[in-house]
Amino acid sequence: MRQALVFHGESGMWIAEVPSLPGCVSQGSTREEAIANIREAIDLHLETLKAHQQPIPPDTLDAVLIAV
Helix, strand or coil, X not given: CCXXXXXECCCCCEEEXXXXXXXXXXXXXXXXXXXXXXXXXXXXXXXXXXXXXXXXXCCCCCCCCCCC
């Protein structure tokens, strides 16, 4: 299980990134599409780490929502 940040980007696309997996980023034209795409990106990212016998980093995101 991984935590992802999903937000509306300046280009109008939805961006999804996984802070605990540096470089694991995806996007979609809708929020749902971005989430589906990041699920696939996480799977591929983890498969690549395993294939290269690299350690899989723990999911250590500690997010805080701050309203201003």
